[in-house]
Amino acid sequence: xxxxxxxxxxxxxxVGTVSRVLNxxxxxxxxxxxxxxxVMKDLNYQPNETxxxxxxxxxxxxxxxxxxxxxxxxxxxxxxxxREAAKHGYRIMLFVSRYKEERxxxxxxxxxxxxxxGVIVCSGSFxxxxxxxxxxxxxxxxRSMDEGTSGIExxxxxxxxxxxELLIQKGCRKLMYIGGVSAGVDIQMPGDLREVxxxxxxxxxxxxxxxxxxxxxxxxxxxxxxxxxKALMEHPDVDGVFASSDVIGAHVLQACSNLGIExxxxxxxxxxxxxxxxxxxxxxxxxxxxxxxxxxxxxxSAIAQIDAGKVVPTKTVFPVTLVERGTT
Numbered sequence: 041x042x043x044x045x046x047x048x049x050x051x052x053x054x055v056g057t058v059s060r061v062l063n064x065x066x067x068x069x070x071x072x073x074x075x076x077x078x079v080m081k082d083l084n085y086q087p088n089e090t091x092x093x094x095x096x097x098x099x100x101x102x103x104x105x106x107x108x109x110x111x112x113x114x115x116x117x118x119x120x121x122x123r124e125a126a127k128h129g130y131r132i133m134l135f136v137s138r139y140k141e142e143r144x145x146x147x148x149x150x151x152x153x154x155x156x157x158g159v160i161v162c163s164g165s166f167x168x169x170x171x172x173x174x175x176x177x178x179x180x181x182x183r184s185m186d187e188g189t190s191g192i193e194x195x196x197x198x199x200x201x202x203x204x205e206l207l208i209q210k211g212c213r214k215l216m217y218i219g220g221v222s223a224g225v226d227i228q229m230p231g232d233l234r235e236v237x238x239x240x241x242x243x244x245x246x247x248x249x250x251x252x253x254x255x256x257x258x259x260x261x262x263x264x265x266x267x268x269x270k271a272l273m274e275h276p277d278v279d280g281v282f283a284s285s286d287v288i289g290a291h292v293l294q295a296c297s298n299l300g301i302e303x304x305x306x307x308x309x310x311x312x313x314x315x316x317x318x319x320x321x322x323x324x325x326x327x328x329x330x331x332x333x334x335x336x337x338x339x340x341s342a343i344a345q346i347d348a349g350k351v352v353p354t355k356t357v358f359p360v361t362l363v364e365r366g367t368t
Contacts (some may be wrong), residue, residue, distance in 0.1 A: 042083035044328065050213065051079040059175045102343055103151040103159040105135045105144060112287060112315040113332075117181065119164055120336035128344050130157060151176070158343035177346040179339045182230050185237045190342050192335050193230040199328040199360040201236025203282045203310040206326070210242075210308050210368055212280030214248040216322060219284040226299050234284050241352060250275055254288075264291040272307075279307050286311040286318040289325050293367065309367040323366025331358045 048055045051073065061068055061076040079085075102125050106114045111115055118134070125132050133156065135147035144163055151159050158177040178189045207215055217238040235251065244250040252271045254264060270293045272278065283289035289311030296303050302324065303309060314329035336359055341350040 042046065042085040044085075046083055047076065047079050047085050050083060051075050056174050057360055070205065078237060081354065099155050099157040100158045101133050101152075102130045102340065103133045103135060103147065103156045105137055105147050105159065105161045105163050107137050107139050107163045108132075109136060109212050112317050113285065115330050116313075116315050117336065120333050121160060121340065124337050124340040128340055130340065130343075139163070148174070160339050160343070171244050175254055177343055179342050181335060189354075190346075190352050192338055192342075192358070193356075194330045194335065194358045194360050196230050196233040196360075199312060199330070200234040200282070201241050202360070202362050203234075203328055204238050204241040204247075205245075206310060206362060206364070206368060207280035207282060207308055208245055208247055210280070210304075212247075212308055214250075214278050215280045215282060216271065216278040217249065217251045217284070217290050218271065218274060219253045220252070220264075220288055231284065234282075238282055250278065264288050265294060268292050268353050269295040269299065271298070271299065272331045281307065281309045283309060283311045286313045286315050286325055286327055289327065290317050290321050291366070293321050293323075304366065304368050307345075314363055318363070318365070321367075322330050325366040326365045327363050329361045329363045331360070 044055055044058060049197045051058065053076065057068070057072065058076055061073050102121075104118065104121055106118060109115055109118055133151075135143075135146065135150070137143040144161075148159065152174070156176055158179060159174075160179045160181060161183055162181040163183065180189050180191045182193050183191070204215065215238070217235055219235050235253075238249070239251065241247075254267055264287065268288065270294055272292070278287055281289075281292050283292055289309050292309050293303060295301075296307055296309075301307050309325065311325045311327035312330070313332075314327045318325040318327045338356060345352050
C-alpha cells in the first residue's frame with residue numbers, strides 16, 4: 041500500500057507539501073495540486089482519515105518570529121500583531137532570532153512540535169526556501185518570499201520615489217541616502233527597493249547624490265550616531281538626506297544639531313516607517329508612513345482564512361503615504 045512518502049517521492053515534492061495539499065492548508069499552486077492528485081491516483085494512495093482529522097484540529101496559537109524587539113519598528117509590528125491576534129481569538133508565541141539563521145530554524149522546529157495555526161515572520165535572514173512543505177501557513181512581513189508563503193509588504197519603491205522627489209522639490213541639490221543593512225545573508229529584501237528608488241529618481245532628475253549603507257552590527261545595536269556624523273562631515277555639500285528608517289533619520293537630526301547644521305534650513309531629512317520616534321524629535325521628522333496596522337491585520341487574517349480552508353493572496357503590497365513634518 042502506497043504511503044505519503046511514496047506520493048512525495050513520486051511527485052518530486054516534500055512530505056509537508058503533499059500533506060498541505062491533502063489538508064488544504066497554506067498556498068499551493070494549481071499545478072502542484074494537480075500533480076499530487078495525479079500521483080495519488082496512479083499509486084492508488086488512500087489518505088489516513090484519522091491522521092487527517094487530527095491534523096485539522098484547530099490551534100489558537102500563532103508563532104511570531106522577529107529579529108529583535110528593541111527596534112521601534114519591530115516593537116510596533118509586535119504590538120499590532122498581538123492586538124490583531126487577540127481580536128481573532130489567537131494567542132501569540134514570540135521568538136526573537138537576533139538575526140541568527142540557526143535560531144530562526146530552531147523557532148520553526150519548535151512550532152512544528154508545538155502545533156500552531158501559523159507563523160508570521162518579520163526577520164532579515166530568514167530564507168523561506170528552507171521551509172517549504174510546512175503543514176502550517178507561513179506569512180512574511182516585509183521579507184522575501186517563495187511558493188508556500190504569503191507575503192505582505194508596503195510599496196517600498198514608491199515610498200523611495202516620494203521621499204527623494206520631495207527633497208528635490210524642496211530645492212535640495214545634493215542628496216544622500218543612508219541605508220541600514222538588516223540581514224546577515226545575501227537575500228533581496230522588499231526594503232532594498234527604497235535605495236533602488238532613490239538611485240532611479242536621482243538618475244531621472246539628474247540630481248547629484250551619494251549612497252551610504254551601514255553594517256549589520258549598527259542595525260543590531262541602533263548605534264548609528266557616529267556613523268551618521270562621519271558621513272555628514274565627509275559630505276558637507278549634502279543638503280538633503282533620505283534615511284531608510286526613522287531611527288536613522290533621528291540620528292541624522294541629532295548629528296546635525298551637534299555639528300551646527302540647521303534643519304531644515306541647511307539640510308532637509310526624510311525618514312521611512314513613521315514610528316513614534318518620528319513624532320517626538322524636534323523638529324518632527326518628515327517620513328514615509330508604512331501602514332503597519334493594516335499589514336498586521338492582514339497577516340493574522342490570512343492565517344485565520346487559511347485555517348478555515350480558504351485561499352489567500354500570495355503577495356499583497358500596501359500603498360504608503362508621505363507625512364510631512366518639520367525636517368523638510
